[in-house]
Amino acid sequence: MSNIIETEGLSKQYGNVYRVKDVDLSVPEGAIYGFLGPNGAGKSTTLKMILGLAKPTAGEIAVFGKQVNSKNRLENLKNVGSLIESPSYYGHLTGEENLRIFQTLRGVPKQNIDEVLKIVRLENQKNKKVSQYSLGMKQRLGLASALLGYPKLLILDEPTNGLDPAGIQEMRELIQSLPQKFGMTVVVSSHLLSEIDQLATRVGIIREGELVYQDSLTKLHQYSKQHLAVRTMNNEVTKSFLSQNGVAWEAQDDYLIIPQIKDSMMAEISKVLGQNNIGLVRIEERKKSLEDIFLELTGTAVSL
Amino acid sequence: MKAAIRMEVLKTRGRKIWLVVAVMMAVQLLWAGWTISNKDADDLIQGWMFFLYQFPMLNCIIMPVIAAVVASRLSDVEHQGQTFKLLETIIPANRIFDAKFIWGSIYMLGAALGQLAIMIGMGFALHFGGPVPWGALAGYLFFTVAVSLTIYAFQQVVSMLVPNQMVPMTLGLVGGFIGLFSMFFPQGFQKLILWSYYGVLMQVGMNWDEATRAVDFYWTAIDWSGFGLILVFFGLVYGIGRVLFVRREV
Numbered sequence: 001m002s003n004i005i006e007t008e009g010l011s012k013q014y015g016n017v018y019r020v021k022d023v024d025l026s027v028p029e030g031a032i033y034g035f036l037g038p039n040g041a042g043k044s045t046t047l048k049m050i051l052g053l054a055k056p057t058a059g060e061i062a063v064f065g066k067q068v069n070s071k072n073r074l075e076n077l078k079n080v081g082s083l084i085e086s087p088s089y090y091g092h093l094t095g096e097e098n099l100r101i102f103q104t105l106r107g108v109p110k111q112n113i114d115e116v117l118k119i120v121r122l123e124n125q126k127n128k129k130v131s132q133y134s135l136g137m138k139q140r141l142g143l144a145s146a147l148l149g150y151p152k153l154l155i156l157d158e159p160t161n162g163l164d165p166a167g168i169q170e171m172r173e174l175i176q177s178l179p180q181k182f183g184m185t186v187v188v189s190s191h192l193l194s195e196i197d198q199l200a201t202r203v204g205i206i207r208e209g210e211l212v213y214q215d216s217l218t219k220l221h222q223y224s225k226q227h228l229a230v231r232t233m234n235n236e237v238t239k240s241f242l243s244q245n246g247v248a249w250e251a252q253d254d255y256l257i258i259p260q261i262k263d264s265m266m267a268e269i270s271k272v273l274g275q276n277n278i279g280l281v282r283i284e285e286r287k288k289s290l291e292d293i294f295l296e297l298t299g300t301a302v303s304l
Numbered sequence: 305m306k307a308a309i310r311m312e313v314l315k316t317r318g319r320k321i322w323l324v325v326a327v328m329m330a331v332q333l334l335w336a337g338w339t340i341s342n343k344d345a346d347d348l349i350q351g352w353m354f355f356l357y358q359f360p361m362l363n364c365i366i367m368p369v370i371a372a373v374v375a376s377r378l379s380d381v382e383h384q385g386q387t388f389k390l391l392e393t394i395i396p397a398n399r400i401f402d403a404k405f406i407w408g409s410i411y412m413l414g415a416a417l418g419q420l421a422i423m424i425g426m427g428f429a430l431h432f433g434g435p436v437p438w439g440a441l442a443g444y445l446f447f448t449v450a451v452s453l454t455i456y457a458f459q460q461v462v463s464m465l466v467p468n469q470m471v472p473m474t475l476g477l478v479g480g481f482i483g484l485f486s487m488f489f490p491q492g493f494q495k496l497i498l499w500s501y502y503g504v505l506m507q508v509g510m511n512w513d514e515a516t517r518a519v520d521f522y523w524t525a526i527d528w529s530g531f532g533l534i535l536v537f538f539g540l541v542y543g544i545g546r547v548l549f550v551r552r553e554v
Contacts (some may be wrong), residue, residue, distance in 0.1 A: 051393050054553045077393050088390035090381050092318050101311045105394045130385075144392060 002065065003152050004029050004185045005050060010059035012045050012209075019045045021209040023059070027187055027202070030179055034200025035189035038132035038298055043189040044085055047157050051082055063153070078106075082150035083159055087142025095122055095141050097146065098130055108149045116144040120174065136167035143174065155177060156188045160195060164282040172199055193294045207298045223293045228266075229255040231282035232273060241272065255282070275289070308395060308403035315379045315381055316407070324373045328366050329418040335362055336422055340430065351432030353508045353521035355423045356444055359480055364484040367415065368459075368499055372476025374411045375459035376469045378404055383467040387465065389554040397550040403540070405460055412452040420445050440507050443526065447505040450531065451475040454538040455479070455498055461545030495533055498541075504530040 005027040012020040018044040027033045037043050048054040050061055052073040061068045063076050089098050099113045117123045118142040125133065130141060139159060146154055156175065160168045176199060178184045190196050196203055203220060205213040213220065214220075231254050233239045238256060242249045247269075250257040261269075270280050339358060342349070358457070382388050391400055420441060426437065462472040483499025494500040500530075509524045 048389075048554070053389055053392060074396060076395070080393065082390070082393055084389050086386055088387040089385045090315055090387065091385055092381070093315070095316065096316070101314060102390070102394065104307050104311055105391070107307070 002029050003027060004064060005033075005187065006062045007046075007050070008060045008062075010046065010061060011050060011057045012042070012049060012054060013057040018057075018209050020049070020056075020206075023206070023209075023211045024214075025204060025211065026090060026214065027185060029185055030183070031185055032175065032179060032200045032201045033185070033187045034196030034203040035187060035206065036193060036196045036203055036294070037189075037191065037206035039191050041191075041206045041298070043116045043191075043206055044157050044208075046206070047082075047084060047155055047187070047189060051080070051084070051155065053075065053084070077272075078149065079152040080155060081146030081149065081153070082155040083139075083142040083146045083156075084155070084157045086161070087138045087189075088145065089130045089138060089141055091129065093130060094127050095130055095133070095137075095144075096126040098141060099126075099144060103148050106149050109200070112148050116147045119147060120144045121170075135162050136170070139163060139167070139171060143171070147178075150182055150184075151182060154184050154186045156186065158189055158191070160190070160192075168195070175199060182203070193291060195289060205294070205297050212297045214259050220293060221290065223288065226260050227288070228258050228260060228285045229282070229284040230258060230280070231255050233279035237276065237278055238273065241276075242269075245269070255284075257286070305399060305404060308399050309406055312378070312407035316378065319377050319381070321374055321377050321411060322414070324377070325370055325415050325418065328370050329415065329422065332359075332362060332366055332419060333422050337384050339375065340426065345399075346429055347519075349433030350521045351430060352423075352437050352440070353523070355427065356437070356440055357446070357506065357508040357521055358421055359423060360448070360506045361487065363419075363448060363452075363502040364487070364499055365480045367412070367448070367502070368455055368476045368480035368483065370415050370468060371412060371452060371456040371459045372473050374408050375463040376472055377410055379460065379463035380469050382464070383469075389518070392554060393429060398546055401464065401546050401549050403459075404464070405457065408456055408460060409453055412456050413449055416445055416448045416452060419448065430442065431488055432495055440523070443507055447507075447531065450534055450538070451501040451505065453496075454501070454534055454541060457538060457542045457545065458498060461541060461548065464549050465545075495530060499539060501530065501534045501537075505534070 003026045007023055007025040010020060010023040010025065011018060023046055032125055035043050045054060049056045052068065064079065066072065066076055068076055070082060076157070090101070095117070096113060098118065101109060103113050114123070115134065117126050120143050122140055122144060123138060125137060130138065133141065143159065146156070159175065160171050163171060168234065175188060178186055187216070188199060200217055203213070203217050204211055230238070235251070235254070235256055239249060242256065244259065247258055247261065266283070273280050336355065336358070340354070366547040423441065459472055459476055462475055463469060466472060482497055484500065485498035486494045486497050487503040491504065495503055504527055507523050507524060507526060511520045511522065
């Protein structure tokens with residue numbers, strides 16, 4: 001599968017601070033690529049660099065297999081639709097007039113306006129001034145603008161920001177339907193793990209400007225290793241006993257966290273503990289949640 | 305470029321920009337009517353020259369206000385709706401800048417033509433003396449447009465670069481007042497200020513006899529070096545402003 005977007009060593013420096021550093025992004029064709037990271041991690045800056053709205057300090061960007069430079073930028077972007085940070089609109093004009101502006105400038109057929117209005121379910125609101133739209137409707141209009149030319153690549157930066165749960169659900173369904181219906185590749189950024197988890201097929205996690213994970217979501221789930229949590233009447237003695245037997249442990253509240261071990265080994269441990277009059281009161285199987293992994297990777301809370 | 309200009313026209317739908325121009329023209333008409341109302345038949349012999357002296361003076365305030373409001377109204381729609389980040393993925397930033405300038409220039413041209421119509425209309429209605437100075441009136445239109453477009457270019461640059469439109473509006477008003485008062489300063493100083501070029505390129509001078517308190521107008525030679533300078537200013541303001549707009553990151 002070829003990559004629609006590929007960046008190499010992509011960096012952006014403001015003053016002495018790197019907002020984005022050495023990011024090697026690879027977005028396969030047909031994927032819904034979830035670009036995940038806390039607020040201020042560098043997601044928008046990265047996406048803006050791909051769209052040519054910000055100039056990289058260093059690194060290369062290839063879109064549709066072509067190196068992007070200032071000369072071929074707009075030619076390359078003909079097949080790209082975008083919604084960055086918040087929807088772009090003219091509040092004093094109607095939804096349809098807004099789309100007419102972008103349709104004319106893009107040089108795509110007029111009929112696309114009605115089609116995209118249907119896709120985002122705004123056909124009944126098209127004659128209303130956009131200033132009277134709700135935030136959810138504005139976001140859908142933004143998505144309609146991005147879809148006008150039926151691009152091969154859609155870049156959506158936090159498209160559910162500020163939406164209520166129903167709006168989030170609606171937007172998610174819309175985005176999910178795009179690769180199947182129109183063969184689009186979608187890059188969607190978010191700071192919400194749960195959102196990306198329900199949406200993406202591949203994920204990139206960015207922290208303080210650095211890409212700390214990039215692979216399939218399935219693989220990310222595989223990181224959720226199982227552990228055993230053991231509680232005894234005397235954890236201090238148990239610790240030294242575990243160490244003597246080469247079992248790694250980590251104290252966590254009243255528990256000792258140990259890796260998955262064979263049943264025979266666990267049986268041996270409980271036997272020895274019993275012989276030493278140390279009561280074994282709890283053995284629990286624990287699994288790292290996706291949130292824990294995200295926390296480890298980004299160093300911040302989950303819904304940040 | 306055609307499509308970009310047509311879209312500028314669509315964007316201004318309902319923004320009532322022509323109303324601003326019309327209101328300013330009404331102010332100019334009232335001013336002209338008021339200043340000419342106390343003139344007797346002898347004064348009206350120099351009626352054309354009187355207008356060709358008065359209008360550029362008033363333009364130091366009127367045209368910068370129109371330029372500031374028009375540029376602000378045209379740019380504000382982009383800032384409010386955060387549309388630059390979408391537009392610049394569709395068309396080059398320099399085309400956005402040029403299209404906006406061309407459409408804004410139409411308003412400035414409309415205002416200058418409106419003034420010319422007021423002058424000619426009132427001149428005929430009040431039977432100003434002597435033949436109609438068509439050449440000087442054409443010169444007035446030409447120089448007014450040249451200076452106004454330079455000021456408009458300045459206003460557009462600031463309005464497009466600074467989201468808070470209070471900044472360009474204030475600059476426009478302050479510039480207009482400086483331009484008006486600079487008429488009392490030496491020409492060397494006047495020529496450093498964009499807004500004073502309505503005065504620099506005036507084709508009529510005025511003598512005021514302190515003893516008789518009589519006012520006499522006379523034709524002056526056109527200051528072509530001043531005209532050359534305003535063209536240079538235009539090139540600098542437009543060129544630098546356009547580069548700044550294109551290079552900035554959205």
